[in-house]
Amino acid sequence: MTTLRNRLSRGPTTERTDYTDQDVLVALPVFNEANHVEDVLRAVSHYASNLLVIDDGSTDGTARLLERGGLRHACTRLVTHDVNMGYGRSLIDAFSCAGGEGFAWIITMDCDHQHEPCCIPEFLREIRKDDAHIISGSRYLRPTNLGTIPAPPERVAINRAVTGLLNRHLGLCLTDAFCGFKAYRVRALAKLTLTEAGYGLPLQLWVQARRAGLTIREIPVPLIYHDRKRNFAGILENPRKRMQYYLAIMERELGRDLCGEFEESLHPAEIRRPLGRS
Numbered sequence: 001m002t003t004l005r006n007r008l009s010r011g012p013t014t015e016r017t018d019y020t021d022q023d024v025l026v027a028l029p030v031f032n033e034a035n036h037v038e039d040v041l042r043a044v045s046h047y048a049s050n051l052l053v054i055d056d057g058s059t060d061g062t063a064r065l066l067e068r069g070g071l072r073h074a075c076t077r078l079v080t081h082d083v084n085m086g087y088g089r090s091l092i093d094a095f096s097c098a099g100g101e102g103f104a105w106i107i108t109m110d111c112d113h114q115h116e117p118c119c120i121p122e123f124l125r126e127i128r129k130d131d132a133h134i135i136s137g138s139r140y141l142r143p144t145n146l147g148t149i150p151a152p153p154e155r156v157a158i159n160r161a162v163t164g165l166l167n168r169h170l171g172l173c174l175t176d177a178f179c180g181f182k183a184y185r186v187r188a189l190a191k192l193t194l195t196e197a198g199y200g201l202p203l204q205l206w207v208q209a210r211r212a213g214l215t216i217r218e219i220p221v222p223l224i225y226h227d228r229k230r231n232f233a234g235i236l237e238n239p240r241k242r243m244q245y246y247l248a249i250m251e252r253e254l255g256r257d258l259c260g261e262f263e264e265s266l267h268p269a270e271i272r273r274p275l276g277r278s
Contacts, residue, residue: 019127023104024183025077025097026120027052028111029090032060040111047120050103052077053111054093057084088201092194098186107183114224115181123183126219133188133214136174137181137221151225154239162203162246169254170210174218178202181221188214200249207253 026048030037037053044051055063055078066078079093091108098106107123109115119137126135139151140159163177180202191212196204209216251258 019104019124021047021049021124024048024107024124024127025050025052025094025101025103025105026107026109027054027091027094027098028109029054029056029087029094029180030058030062030066030111031056031084031087031090032058032062033111034058034061034065036112037062037065040113040117043117044109044120047117048107050076052079052094052097054079054090055081056086056090057081086197087199088194088204089197091201092197095184095186095189095194099190103186105183106186106189107181109181116222116224119181119221122219126217127183131215132217133185134209134216135183136176136216136218137179138174138176138218139179139221139223140175141218142220143223151223158239158243158246161243162250165250165258166203166206169250169256169258170207172206172210172216174206174216176218177206179221188212196249198245200246203246203249204253207250 026044028040028044028051030053033040041051041053053066055066063080077097079090079097081089081093094106094108105127107120109117109120115137123135123137126132159176159178163174166172166177167174188209191214192205192208194201194204194208206216247258
């Protein structure tokens with residue numbers, strides 16, 4: 001078990017194409033996931049030899065569960081934040097750990113049963129093709145119905161709007177800007193300067209990745225929702241405040257005003273209710 005608070009490593013890694021799971025770190029940001037963390041980590045451990053959990057200041061007993069014998073064995077690495085620092089900060093710490101320990105690739109996934117651990121081997125197969133720097137899961141590339149509740153229309157709307165803006169201004173062909181199930185070539189991440197601590201980190205990452213000339217490819221992953229009540233906390237509960245937050249990140253990274261385009265891309269009826277996590 002380790003506690004890590006250093007920055008993104010820029011050290012080189014050896015380029016190869018015959019990657020195994022020993023070359024890959026699987027990282028899960030966790031915040032107040034006591035109801036899910038045991039099941040998810042045990043499932044992930046069946047597909048990954050190197051597992052990192054970033055406990056982002058959980059207050060619901062998650063930390064105690066992570067210290068238990070079984071989970072401690074499954075979770076080979078642990079980053080602990082004394083207080084909640086944000087989803088983006090958790091990912092930055094995960095990237096730092098992967099670079100500092102010499103992993104060639106890092107796979108990130110959520111710990112709330114929205115990402116299927118059985119998809120990890122598919123990411124490994126895609127990694128071995130050696131044709132991309134970022135392999136991004138997409139819930140909309142080839143929709144899959146696993147019998148869970150439908151995706152909330154508000155979440156779909158804001159994802160669609162943001163994805164459209166990124167495609168328009170970066171020349172990308174993304175279908176899902178916010179899916180957290182991804183694989184990154186660690187050496188490529190060292191070309192980025194990531195600082196966004198909150199949920200908007202993916203937007204900063206997309207802009208910087210495009211400017212750095214990184215190759216991005218999407219693969220389909222299941223669209224899974226179990227709980228419509230899982231929402232953002234604080235001011236981001238308000239959908240318009242959240243849109244302003246996302247917009248500010250993109251404007252800062254792109255160096256241009258996007259306000260008019262963003263408003264035009266959303267239908268008012270789609271954003272009346274508070275949105276859940278995108």
